[in-house]
Amino acid sequence: MLDSSAFNISDLTVSSLRSSTPILLAILGETLTQRVGIINLGVEGQMLVGALAGFAATLSFGNPWIGLLVGALAGVLMSSLHAGLCVGLKANQIASGIAVLILGMGLTSFYGIPYVGQKIHGFHHLLSAHWQTVPILGTFVSQLTPTVIIGLIATPLVGIWLYRTRTGLIWRSVGESVQVARATGINPAFVQVQGVLIGGFFSGFAGAAMSVDYTRDWVENMTGGRGLVAVGLVIVARWNPFLALPAALLFGGSEAFYLRLQTAGVAVSPYLLATIPYVVTLLVLLVSYYLANKEGGAPQGLTAIFR
Amino acid sequence: MHIELRGISKHFGEVAANADVNLEIKAGEVLALLGENGAGKSTLMKILYGFYQGDSGEIVIDGTTVEIDTPRTAMALGIGMVFQQFNLIPALSVAENLMLAYPKSPWWQSRHRPVWSTVLENLTKLARDIDPSKLVRHLAIGEQQLVELAKVLNLNAQLVILDEPTAVLTPQESERLWALVRQLADSGRSVVLITHKFEDVEACADRVAIMRAGRLVEVADARGKTIDEMVTLMMGQHQVAANPSVKSPQKDIQKLWIKSISAKDRRAAIVDIELQLAPGEILGIAGVAGNGQRLLADAVAGLAVLDNGEVILDGEVVSRLGRQPVNPNRNSKIGYIPEQPLENGVASDLDLTTNLSLHRLVGMPFFPKKQTEQAQAQKLIDEFNVRPSDPTKLAQDLSGGNLQKLVSARELSGMPSLVVACYPSMGLDILSTRAIYEQMFKHAERGACILWISEDLDDLLQYAHRIAVLSHGKITGILPAASADRQTIGLLMTGARKTA
Ligand SMILES: Nc1ncnc2c1ncn2[C@@H]1O[C@H](COP(=O)(O)OP(=O)(O)O)[C@@H](O)[C@H]1O
Ligand SMILES: [Mg+2]
Numbered sequence: 001m002l003d004s005s006a007f008n009i010s011d012l013t014v015s016s017l018r019s020s021t022p023i024l025l026a027i028l029g030e031t032l033t034q035r036v037g038i039i040n041l042g043v044e045g046q047m048l049v050g051a052l053a054g055f056a057a058t059l060s061f062g063n064p065w066i067g068l069l070v071g072a073l074a075g076v077l078m079s080s081l082h083a084g085l086c087v088g089l090k091a092n093q094i095a096s097g098i099a100v101l102i103l104g105m106g107l108t109s110f111y112g113i114p115y116v117g118q119k120i121h122g123f124h125h126l127l128s129a130h131w132q133t134v135p136i137l138g139t140f141v142s143q144l145t146p147t148v149i150i151g152l153i154a155t156p157l158v159g160i161w162l163y164r165t166r167t168g169l170i171w172r173s174v175g176e177s178v179q180v181a182r183a184t185g186i187n188p189a190f191v192q193v194q195g196v197l198i199g200g201f202f203s204g205f206a207g208a209a210m211s212v213d214y215t216r217d218w219v220e221n222m223t224g225g226r227g228l229v230a231v232g233l234v235i236v237a238r239w240n241p242f243l244a245l246p247a248a249l250l251f252g253g254s255e256a257f258y259l260r261l262q263t264a265g266v267a268v269s270p271y272l273l274a275t276i277p278y279v280v281t282l283l284v285l286l287v288s289y290y291l292a293n294k295e296g297g298a299p300q301g302l303t304a305i306f307r
Numbered sequence: 308m309h310i311e312l313r314g315i316s317k318h319f320g321e322v323a324a325n326a327d328v329n330l331e332i333k334a335g336e337v338l339a340l341l342g343e344n345g346a347g348k349s350t351l352m353k354i355l356y357g358f359y360q361g362d363s364g365e366i367v368i369d370g371t372t373v374e375i376d377t378p379r380t381a382m383a384l385g386i387g388m389v390f391q392q393f394n395l396i397p398a399l400s401v402a403e404n405l406m407l408a409y410p411k412s413p414w415w416q417s418r419h420r421p422v423w424s425t426v427l428e429n430l431t432k433l434a435r436d437i438d439p440s441k442l443v444r445h446l447a448i449g450e451q452q453l454v455e456l457a458k459v460l461n462l463n464a465q466l467v468i469l470d471e472p473t474a475v476l477t478p479q480e481s482e483r484l485w486a487l488v489r490q491l492a493d494s495g496r497s498v499v500l501i502t503h504k505f506e507d508v509e510a511c512a513d514r515v516a517i518m519r520a521g522r523l524v525e526v527a528d529a530r531g532k533t534i535d536e537m538v539t540l541m542m543g544q545h546q547v548a549a550n551p552s553v554k555s556p557q558k559d560i561q562k563l564w565i566k567s568i569s570a571k572d573r574r575a576a577i578v579d580i581e582l583q584l585a586p587g588e589i590l591g592i593a594g595v596a597g598n599g600q601r602l603l604a605d606a607v608a609g610l611a612v613l614d615n616g617e618v619i620l621d622g623e624v625v626s627r628l629g630r631q632p633v634n635p636n637r638n639s640k641i642g643y644i645p646e647q648p649l650e651n652g653v654a655s656d657l658d659l660t661t662n663l664s665l666h667r668l669v670g671m672p673f674f675p676k677k678q679t680e681q682a683q684a685q686k687l688i689d690e691f692n693v694r695p696s697d698p699t700k701l702a703q704d705l706s707g708g709n710l711q712k713l714v715s716a717r718e719l720s721g722m723p724s725l726v727v728a729c730y731p732s733m734g735l736d737i738l739s740t741r742a743i744y745e746q747m748f749k750h751a752e753r754g755a756c757i758l759w760i761s762e763d764l765d766d767l768l769q770y771a772h773r774i775a776v777l778s779h780g781k782i783t784g785i786l787p788a789a790s791a792d793r794q795t796i797g798l799l800m801t802g803a804r805k806t807a
């Protein structure tokens with residue numbers, strides 16, 4: 001018998017949103033990076049560094065907001081390595097991204113040891129208890145955390161910024177053709193560095209959102225491949241920030257779902273159940289790749305990676 | 308604005324693209340910059356536009372020496388340039404492309420603001436029918452050129468540099484452009500018109516500057532030079548080749564039968580095209596670009612899926628209804644020079660040797676002999692005068708005209724029974740054009756059919772045996788070239804059917 005209370009819709013929605021938030025932020029950042037024609041496979045490493053730095057900062061300052069900020073800045077620092085290597089030195093983007101990934105994993109495994117098992121308080125509930133009494137919406141709203149809301153606000157903001165501002169137009173054009181951008185009088189390298197760094201900011205923030213707001217602890221490799229999945233989901237979202245939310249919910253939702261299955265006591269190995277989000281993502285990635293080849297939509301500059 | 312280029316030199320590796328060039332551009336004049344492919348015209352103007360840095364020399368504007376290190380600086384000084392290879396972003400809309408280059412583009416790009424009408428004003432004047440929300444990818448070449456022009460006009464530049472603008476325009480569009488150029492000059496601005504067409508010079512130039520092999524060889528009043536003099540100056544000691552000759556075809560044998568074919572794709576459609584060619588016949592296809600020429604060529608070459616009909620060459624079906632034909636013989640039987648060779652005819656990341664053997668790849672030994680391939684490539688390169696003449700260079704390093712020569716060299720090198728040529732002379736100077744024509748017509752002399760798509764009516768009238776006019780995907784008339792005239796063809800081009 002399954003425990004049906006584990007599948008309360010409002011609950012499931014909130015927990016989906018909560019587990020989607022880190023990956024949503026990472027997708028938004030990587031979308032911006034890829035829009036300027038650079039692919040950054042180091043998102044995972046940047047998330048880990050952001051998670052650890054954010055956790056450590058929250059622990060020592062006692063303020064989760066400082067933790068989020070420190071985590072984001074740590075992500076910027078990590079991504080500056082990628083920016084320097086592949087924009088400055090024109091190194092291969094794949095190799096450079098993997099270097100950032102491995103470096104992030106190594107650094108956090110080592111410096112994270114003393115933080116394993118520690119606990120932080122994280123955010124207080126945003127809205128006071130009397131919201132809980134409001135029917136239906138009440139439980140939903142009262143469980144939203146600051147990072148979930150930041151993610152939900154950031155999504156349209158990034159979209160509008162990319163499609164409705166001159167800066168966004170310049171970024172998109174650099175991602176399409178460095179030559180044309182240069183002939184128009186734009187400095188493409190400058191724009192690309194910005195694109196990589198803002199990607200670093202988002203992924204560092206995403207990591208911190210995980211450790212500071214979602215799990216509230218530090219575990220080695222706690223991001224568990226979310227950064228790599230995010231790179232794939234950028235393609236599913238067709239490099240469109242507005243589609244980042246459904247793409248992230250795909251992963252977060254299936255994660256929340258498998259956790260519920262587990263609590264409900266389904267007789268399947270928890271290890272197998274834990275693969276659900278990844279399998280779902282992989283399937284959607286395959287389908288969307290098939291569609292993408294028909295429609296296009298990838299920034300032209302990304303093809304330069306394979307030179 | 309009065310501009311002086313003093314002692315400009317520029318080297319690309321071994322190549323001296325510009326050598327000690329001194330050129331003056333006066334306010335309110337149209338200066339035609341003439342020269343063969345590779346003479347260094349584009350390079351000189353790109354230096355003025357800040358896209359390249361000269362190795363030596365200086366630029367003086369209104370008496371003061373200026374340092375132009377980026378196009379941004381040039382634009383700020385009032386210099387705008389339309390490049391020969393387009394500088395539009397295919398994935399963005401027309402409006403976005405214009406907005407990107409617009410100097411006073413607002414940060415917040417709302418859809419409903421007066422700035423949009425300002426940005427689109429020049430485009431509307433040039434081409435009323437281009438939809439600004441359309442992606443540039445979906446525009447015809449001629450339309451893209453107009454968007455480029457609108458982009459530069461938006462800069463409100465005092466000097467407008469146009470790099471071979473009429474190479475891709477229809478006669479009507481060219482005329483509109485000439486009028487526009489004159490209008491700019493009359494309003495006190497200067498225009499540099501890079502070209503190798505003398506009709507451009509006649510139509511609107513005040514002065515001509517002629518370049519050869521990186522040097523400026525002559526600057527003169529446009530009316531003071533005859534075409535022959537200009538040709539001699541452009542070519543130097545080279546002999547100007549005589550016009551190639553064509554033999555009349557063997558009548559009443561049918562070699563190529565295009566049997567009422569219809570096809571459509573995202574950009575164009577052709578409807579019920581019926582053509583029959585005799586051995587050795589040169590059939591010209593006239594028409595305004597974007598009326599289905601590309602699709603017709605693809606269909607005949609067996610590269611497009613037909614909705615109806617079939618194409619029969621030497622009794623063999625090369626293209627048929629419904630499915631992509633699998634025809635291993637296509638490459639040896641059909642020579643195909645596609646439009647826009649950079650996109651459709653070469654692998655730009657591969658070297659010239661590989662590009663010249665693309666059509667033979669399937670039949671090659673498992674381990675191709677590099678030396679043999681390279682020697683063959685070198686022979687073709689020399690024969691078609693491709694610059695740079697190094698077979699190990701990459702195709703993407705070639706200029707437009709040289710790419711055209713490269714593709715022609717490959718497609719015209721075998722013994723094809725059918726040659727399909729789309730604008731084979733696009734971007735080529737007189738000498739190279741004649742050389743390509745000669746190669747093409749040689750196959751006709753051998754008995755091959757030539758399907759020749761062109762916008763150059765004079766050339767079609769001179770060399771083709773018959774001229775078919777394509778309009779809105781349909782053949783609106785077929786005329787023997789001997790009795791055809793520009794008026795009739797022009798009328799058919801507008802879609803009016805020929806009345807018997
Ligand atoms: N970016 C480049 N790299 C190397 N060689 C170049 C480059 N641009 C032009 N060249 C060479 O410089 C010469 C002059 O080219 P260009 O100015 O484009 O001639 P034109 O515009 O008169 O046809 C040619 O030999 C060409 O191959
Ligand atoms: Mg040129």
